Structures are given as C-alpha cells and as structure tokens.
Amino acid sequence: MPKLPKKLLQKLEKRREENAIRTPSLHSGAIDFSSNDYLGFAKNGKIKMAAQSIMANQDIFNGATGSRLLTGHHALFEQLETLLATYHNAEDALVFNSGYDANLGFFASVPQRGDLVFYDELVHASIRDGITLGLAKSYKFKHNDLEDLAGHIERSRGKGSNHGQEIYVVTESVFSMDGDSPDLKAFAAYCTEKRLHLVIDEAHATGVFGNGKGLASELGIEEQVFARLVTFGKALGCHGAAILGNLSLKIYLLNFARSLIYSTALPPDTVATVLSSYEHLASEEGKKTVESLHDRIHFFLQKKREYGLQDVFLPSDSAIHVAVLKGNKRVKRCAEMLQGNGIDVRPILAPTVPEGHERLRICLHVFNTKQQTTKVLRLISKFHHG
Numbered sequence: 122m123p124k125l126p127k128k129l130l131q132k133l134e135k136r137r138e139e140n141a142i143r144t145p146s147l148h149s150g151a152i153d154f155s156s157n158d159y160l161g162f163a164k165n166g167k168i169k170m171a172a173q174s175i176m177a178n179q180d181i182f183n184g185a186t187g188s189r190l191l192t193g194h195h196a197l198f199e200q201l202e203t204l205l206a207t208y209h210n211a212e213d214a215l216v217f218n219s220g221y222d223a224n225l226g227f228f229a230s231v232p233q234r235g236d237l238v239f240y241d242e243l244v245h246a247s248i249r250d251g252i253t254l255g256l257a258k259s260y261k262f263k264h265n266d267l268e269d270l271a272g273h274i275e276r277s278r279g280k281g282s283n284h285g286q287e288i289y290v291v292t293e294s295v296f297s298m299d300g301d302s303p304d305l306k307a308f309a310a311y312c313t314e315k316r317l318h319l320v321i322d323e324a325h326a327t328g329v330f331g332n333g334k335g336l337a338s339e340l341g342i343e344e345q346v347f348a349r350l351v352t353f354g355k356a357l358g359c360h361g362a363a364i365l366g367n368l369s370l371k372i373y374l375l376n377f378a379r380s381l382i383y384s385t386a387l388p389p390d391t392v393a394t395v396l397s398s399y400e401h402l403a404s405e406e407g408k409k410t411v412e413s414l415h416d417r418i419h420f421f422l423q424k425k426r427e428y429g430l431q432d433v434f435l436p437s438d439s440a441i442h443v444a445v446l447k448g449n450k451r452v453k454r455c456a457e458m459l460q461g462n463g464i465d466v467r468p469i470l471a472p473t474v475p476e477g478h479e480r481l482r483i484c485l486h487v488f489n490t491k492q493q494t495t496k497v498l499r500l501i502s503k504f505h506h507g
C-alpha cells in the first residue's frame with residue numbers, strides 16, 4: 122500500500138511525543154462514567170421494542186436510499202419533526218444526520234457575507250467548523266462573559282455603516298468539555314434588546330434540563346432564541362439532531378444547508394428509535410428518570426464537597442463534571458488509575474483543550490450507584506491530595 126506522506130507522519134510523531142495521540146478503544150466492561158448516555162436510554166429495552174413495533178409497519182427497513190431531498194424522506198421524519206416542535210415548544214424542527222452536520226449546515230449557510238458571528242471561545246468544534254465554512258466575519262468572546270460580548274458588539278456597531286447587517290450570537294446551554302452553563306436568561310434579554318440572533322447548542326441539556334426539554338425551556342426563553350440545536354446521540358441514547366426554529370428557517374436550511382442536502386438521510390430505524398426515545402422521555406417514567414439523574418447529580422456535588430474537591434472540579438449542575446488536573450501525563454495517569462479500579466473515565470488532553478487545562482471528564486448517569494460515585498471521588502481525592 123502507498124505510504125502516508127512524510128509531513129503527515131511527522132504530525133503523528135509530534136502527537137505521540139506530546140502524549141496526545143488519539144486511538145479508539147473497545148468498551149472494557151468498566152463502570153460507565155464516560156458516555157453521554159445520561160439517562161441510560163441507549164440500553165433501554167422498552168425504547169427498543171417500541172422502535173421495533175414502529176418498524177414493523179414500514180416498507181423500507183435498512184437504508185434511507187437517498188438524501189432527504191431525494192428518496193430519503195419518509196413519513197417518520199414528518200412525525201418526528203412535529204413531535205420535536207411540540208415537545209420543545211418551537212414553531213418547527215428540521216432533523217439532521219448528526220449534531221455535527223446540523224451545526225456545520227447551519228453556520229455555513231445562515232450567516233451571510235457582511236454579517237457577524239460572535240461565539241463563546243469554548244463552543245464545540247462543529248460550530249467553529251461551520252463558521253469557518255461560512256462567509257460572515259466571526260469573533261470569539263470570553264467564556265460565559267456577557268460583558269465581554271457586549272463590548273465586542275458595541276465596538277462592531279461603532280465601526281460605521283452596517284446597513285442590513287445581521288448579528289448572530291452563539292453559545293451552548295451546557296458546555297461539553299466543562300459542564301457549565303452561561304446565564305442564558307441574561308444572554309436572551311441582551312440579544313432581544315439589541316436585536317441579535319441568539320443561537321443555542323443544547324446538545325448536553327437535551328434530556329437533562331427543563332424536564333428533558335432543554336435549558337431554554339426550563340428558563341422559558343424559547344421565544345427569544347433564533348435557533349436551538351438538540352441532539353439525539355447524548356441523553357436520548359440514539360443518533361441524529363435537529364435545529365429548532367421557525368418555518369422559514371427550516372425551509373431555508375432545506376434549500377441551503379449542504380450537510381443535509383448532499384448526504385444520505387438517517388435510516389428509518391434510527392428515526393423510529395428517536396421517536397420512541399422522545400415518547401419515553403415525555404412519559405411519566407421518562408420524567409422520573411430525569412428526576413433520578415438530578416438526584417445523582419446532587420449526590421455527586423455533596424460528596425465532592427465532602428472530599429474537599431471543590432477547587433479541582435469546575436462548577437457544574439449538569440451531568441458533566443470536570444476535574445482539571447493539568448498536563449497530559451498527569452491526567453492520563455489519573456484516568457489509568459481509575460480504569461485500573463474498574464471505572465471508565467476518559468482523560469481530555471491538549472490539544473482538545475488548551476494546554477494547562479487538561480482534565481478528567483466525568484459523566485453521571487441514572488444507573489451510577491451511590492457506592493460507585495463515592496468510589497470515583499474517593500480515588501480522585503487520594504490521587505490529588507496524595
């Protein structure tokens with residue numbers, strides 16, 4: 122086989138030297154404190170059976186057969202988009218193949234040349250990649266810092282003629298590598314007052330906040346948000362995503378979002394699973410599952426205080442808790458120690474996070490017991506306090 126070009130081999134070598142080479146690993150059977158399956162829906166038998174019974178009435182079983190705009194569109198998509206709009210209190214919804222595709226398609230096509238995009242410095246790679254593909258100018262503001270954003274906006278408005286210019290502000294309701302949240306109410310009020318288009322990535326708030334409906338719903342600010350991203354690969358335990366917004370935004374994206382137009386649609390069984398997962402989430406049992414997740418989160422916070430780990434962990438009331446241990450080697454050592462104790466926790470290394478901010482990312486799930494949670498924190502405390 123032809124060899125990898127020398128320049129690429131050198132890049133790989135550099136990654137190895139920095140202790141930052143990425144490799145997929147098979148699930149070891151260790152206790153899951155790492156996946157995004159916060160509600161345990163990925164292994165929920167009722168959801169699987171419900172999806173199978175939906176599929177029993179379909180005449181296409183395997184592949185979607187084409188893009189949504191050709192032969193890949195089917196009745197289940199319409200059913201799901203109606204459910205999503207109602208459940209999340211939005212005018213409409215458009216399903217994409219993944220959250221990555223949705224962010225890519227949205228940010229590459231919605232902000233136009235001459236428009237401005239202001240994004241939190243820690244937004245997900247998919248948002249950054251979408252912005253890079255688009256033609257608008259973009260600026261980052263300090264993490265969760267509304268004052269810094271306002272300073273940028275004032276300066277940009279002071280620069281003379283901006284006739285017809287649209288301004289987009291992008292943040293996440295739960296940051297994927299930090300687990301924290303901005304003051305979304307304040308962001309929404311500011312954006313409404315200044316007539317800016319607020320876009321919120323709710324990937325890690327979907328299924329967790331607002332009884333599962335997301336943080337925008339919990340705060341009652343849906344009407345003030347131009348677009349929300351919800352994803353199905355995290356708390357919903359499936360795959361795919363949707364942009365929530367008004368009907369014209371949906372029609373626009375169907376016509377201009379290239380990641381949707383030029384890619385084979387999700388297969389029907391995936392859409393059936395997402396439908397079943399949402400139906401379960403909205404049921405009494407689903408609501409109780411979300412409440413149990415919050416009980417687990419409260420228990421974790423209480424134990425974290427007991428072990429004197431407040432200064433190691435970033436503040437969070439989401440399912441994501443992050444211990445900043447600094448240095449790829451140190452974080453890897455701690456993760457290996459936990460893995461050696463039967464706990465699946467992954468290190469997040471530079472360059473995924475900036476140097477000096479390397480961390481352990483702990484995801485809490487409804488199925489994590491109090492004993493397991495206590496064990497994780499006891500081991501981290503021993504590692505950290507020596």
Ligand SMILES: Cc1ncc(COP(=O)(O)O)c(C=O)c1O
Pocket residue numbers: 219220221222224245247293296297322324325352353354361362
């Ligand atoms: C904040 C955020 N947005 C978007 C995505 C992408 O979603 P998906 O995994 O469905 O592509 C992720 C996934 O890691 C995420 O954390």
